[in-house]
Amino acid sequence: MALAESDIEFIKSHLGEWLAEQSLGKPLVVYEIELRERIVRVEEELKHQRELMMQGFEQMDKRFEAMQQQMDKRFEQVDKRFEQVDKRFEQIDKRFDEMLKRHAHHFLWLIGFIVSCTGLTIAAVRFL
Numbered sequence: 001m002a003l004a005e006s007d008i009e010f011i012k013s014h015l016g017e018w019l020a021e022q023s024l025g026k027p028l029v030v031y032e033i034e035l036r037e038r039i040v041r042v043e044e045e046l047k048h049q050r051e052l053m054m055q056g057f058e059q060m061d062k063r064f065e066a067m068q069q070q071m072d073k074r075f076e077q078v079d080k081r082f083e084q085v086d087k088r089f090e091q092i093d094k095r096f097d098e099m100l101k102r103h104a105h106h107f108l109w110l111i112g113f114i115v116s117c118t119g120l121t122i123a124a125v126r127f128l
Contacts, residue, residue, distance in 0.1 A: 019031060
């Protein structure tokens with residue numbers, strides 16, 4: 001159901017009066033001034049809220065930067081610990097290499113001893 005053109009014109013012409021009546025009988029000019037004052041106050045409050053939000057965002061940025069710096073420091077510490085662990089593993093590898101060389105040397109001495117003893121035993125059995 002649509003309004004007729006005459007109904008729309010009637011509403012437009014009487015809207016100001018009706019709003020003035022709703023505002024406790026204040027004239028239209030007073031109502032308009034109050035409305036403008038309210039709009040100005042709302043705009044100022046919105047501006048203030050925007051400023052507060054911007055300050056909050058700046059503080060959050062500072063906090064994130066501080067957290068990022070702390071995280072960077074922690075990662076650097078972790079990297080240093082990994083480097084220390086790498087050095088320890090290198091030392092352990094060197095020890096194992098030295099131990100393997102010693103065992104190989106001892107093994108050769110043991111084989112030589114066994115072969116010598118076996119040869120001496122065979123020689124002793126032939127002479128007797």
